[in-house]
Amino acid sequence: MSEILSSAQMRGIEQQAIASGAVTGLELMERAGAGVVAQIATAFPDLSPSTAVILCGPGNNGGDGFVIARLLHQRGWAIALYLLGDPARLPPDARTNHDRWLKTGPAHPWDDRQIGDRLGAMTSGLVVDGVFGTGLTRPMPPETTHTSQALDALRHRTPSARPRVVAVDIPSGISADSGANLGGAFWADLSVSFHRAKWGHYLEPAGLPEGGAACCGQVAVVDIGLPQDPAPDSVQLVARPAVFLGKSAQGHKYGHGHALVLSGGAGKGGAARLAARAALRVGAGLVTIAAPQPAIAEHAAQLNAIMLTALPDGYSLRGLLQDTRLNALCLGPGLGQSRAQDLVPAALWGRRATVLDADALSAFAEDPPLLFGQLHDKVVLTPHMGEFRRLFPDLSERLHTPAYSKIEAARAAAARAGCVVLLKGPDTVIADPSGRAALHAATGANAAPWLATAGSGDVLAGIIAGLMARGFAPFEAAASGAWLHAAAARAFGPGLIAEDLPEMLPQVFRDLGL
Numbered sequence: 089m090s091e092i093l094s095s096a097q098m099r100g101i102e103q104q105a106i107a108s109g110a111v112t113g114l115e116l117m118e119r120a121g122a123g124v125v126a127q128i129a130t131a132f133p134d135l136s137p138s139t140a141v142i143l144c145g146p147g148n149n150g151g152d153g154f155v156i157a158r159l160l161h162q163r164g165w166a167i168a169l170y171l172l173g174d175p176a177r178l179p180p181d182a183r184t185n186h187d188r189w190l191k192t193g194p195a196h197p198w199d200d201r202q203i204g205d206r207l208g209a210m211t212s213g214l215v216v217d218g219v220f221g222t223g224l225t226r227p228m229p230p231e232t233t234h235t236s237q238a239l240d241a242l243r244h245r246t247p248s249a250r251p252r253v254v255a256v257d258i259p260s261g262i263s264a265d266s267g268a269n270l271g272g273a274f275w276a277d278l279s280v281s282f283h284r285a286k287w288g289h290y291l292e293p294a295g296l297p298e299g300g301a302a303c304c305g306q307v308a309v310v311d312i313g314l315p316q317d318p319a320p321d322s323v324q325l326v327a328r329p330a331v332f333l334g335k336s337a338q339g340h341k342y343g344h345g346h347a348l349v350l351s352g353g354a355g356k357g358g359a360a361r362l363a364a365r366a367a368l369r370v371g372a373g374l375v376t377i378a379a380p381q382p383a384i385a386e387h388a389a390q391l392n393a394i395m396l397t398a399l400p401d402g403y404s405l406r407g408l409l410q411d412t413r414l415n416a417l418c419l420g421p422g423l424g425q426s427r428a429q430d431l432v433p434a435a436l437w438g439r440r441a442t443v444l445d446a447d448a449l450s451a452f453a454e455d456p457p458l459l460f461g462q463l464h465d466k467v468v469l470t471p472h473m474g475e476f477r478r479l480f481p482d483l484s485e486r487l488h489t490p491a492y493s494k495i496e497a498a499r500a501a502a503a504r505a506g507c508v509v510l511l512k513g514p515d516t517v518i519a520d521p522s523g524r525a526a527l528h529a530a531t532g533a534n535a536a537p538w539l540a541t542a543g544s545g546d547v548l549a550g551i552i553a554g555l556m557a558r559g560f561a562p563f564e565a566a567a568s569g570a571w572l573h574a575a576a577a578r579a580f581g582p583g584l585i586a587e588d589l590p591e592m593l594p595q596v597f598r599d600l601g602l
């Protein structure tokens with residue numbers, strides 16, 4: 089896992105390093121600019137020097153742009169540089185680099201129409217976006233409208249018929265914290281960030297205009313010599329399972345736990361079977377489906393390795409949970425809301441590692457605190473955005489404000505619920521009540537678009553329950569579960585349906601070297 093930072097954390101790290109005397113802002117800016125130039129060469133090895141249009145803004149992002157202009161010029165590029173704003177008002181380091189650039193070439197005053205026309209006429213070369221970076225919290229100013237539209241038009245051309253677009257730190261107009269398109273945002277083939285990637289590079293806020301990962305292209309991170317200590321409260325990007333998922337040769341099935349998946353009534357058992365199969369495939373020693381009597385025949389016709397028991401109500405669940413070998417529960421998929429209202433309190437009474445999904449969440453939409461009062465630290469809630477809105481309407485509402493991120497919303501929800509919350513999406517956030525958080529981004533090169541299919545969430549709930557049956561802690565099970573789920577989808581590829589996901593886990597495990 090690697091660390092990703094908010095803009096405030098990044099600013100804090102830079103300011104501390106500068107205040108300690110370890111480095112100057114000017115040195116950081118030089119390394120940042122040099123890092124961008126090096127990453128351009130790595131990402132586009134076939135790109136030979138021609139024309140680079142460099143767009144510089146009024147802050148330090150623009151300062152990086154002047155450094156990049158100077159270094160690209162040294163490498164033989166013809167530079168056309170435009171500056172948005174008054175050079176006299178540039179912050180000191182950016183001003184120094186502006187003045188250095190003027191010894192080489194001009195800084196044209198910003199002319200939105202001219203820039204737009206110029207970009208539209210480019211069929212090759214490079215565009216460098218150093219207009220705004222992590223400092224922007226407002227919509228793009230009106231002076232960038234044509235430029236933004238021209239970039240948008242380039243995006244729809246084949247890459248061989250247009251310039252490469254490189255964002256300094258993050259495309260202008262994208263919130264580094266929430267990934268939101270603040271209004272009129274640019275996009276890039278390559279975003280080169282400094283020290284650590286920012287939250288906004290990997291989040292993907294729903295709706296239009298698109299922002300976040302969809303606008304950042306490939307994300308590269310360059311070291312600019314800042315201290316490597318992890319930031320307090322930093323968020324981890326889940327790049328692979330954080331725990332070893334293999335089994336020891338001496339293991340016994342009873343040593344790998346026994347997961348109980350609670351099923352809905354007759355004709356509604358498919359979701360529970362998907363979850364149960366995922367729990368078994370992910371390595372739980374035993375898996376049992378508990379269903380109402382009228383659903384037993386349907387399940388029996390379809391199950392072999394998964395066991396089956398009749399379970400009419402919450403009272404009988406309390407009885408079943410006298411068996412301490414049942415160590416992980418999964419409730420919600422296909423459960424039905426009235427059965428969920430009866431079974432969830434009994435399940436939580438049992439204080440087992442428990443996944444609550446789907447109907448087990450929606451059943452408490454009328455009175456979320458009733459649910460929160462019963463939750464404990466071995467529970468994982470796995471809402472999608474709609475279920476999240478039902479349980480946490482105020483946090484969901486705040487997500488409409490551009491600077492408030494899904495990471496902060498999931499953290500606040502976990503603190504309120506007193507358990508792990510996994511907030512689903514192409515960007516899945518996992519948070520616990522202490523503020524610990526991780527982000528699994530099935531975006532960019534990791535995209536798994538075929539996961540948007542019926543029953544895929546049921547499989548995720550089962551994977552997490554299976555991992556908890558095996559003894560993994562709720563946070564690790566949720567984070568590793570999100571990764572396995574997306575890896576299984578990528579391994580199958582187009583045409584995926586939920587039934588395929590558990591069947592791909594063996595290949596994913598082999599690829600992990602288990």
Ligand SMILES: NC(=O)C1=CN([C@@H]2O[C@H](COP(=O)(O)OP(=O)(O)OC[C@H]3O[C@@H](n4cnc5c(N)ncnc54)[C@H](O)[C@@H]3O)[C@@H](O)[C@H]2O)[C@@H](O)CC1
Pocket residue numbers: 102113116117120145146147148149150151152179219220221222223224225226227228229256257258282312
């Ligand atoms: N601080 C440092 O030491 C370093 C900063 N670096 C660069 O600095 C960037 C952050 O720089 P800043 O904090 O100066 O912020 P930015 O350059 O991202 O942009 C903010 C600037 O634009 C102004 N502004 C904001 N919204 C505006 C609007 N709608 N219309 C007009 N002006 C607006 C702000 O007042 C501020 O001057 C990073 O993204 C990175 O590229 C790098 O050089 C590495 C070192």
Ligand SMILES: [K+]
Pocket residue numbers: 149217218219220221255256257258259260
């Ligand atoms: K930028």
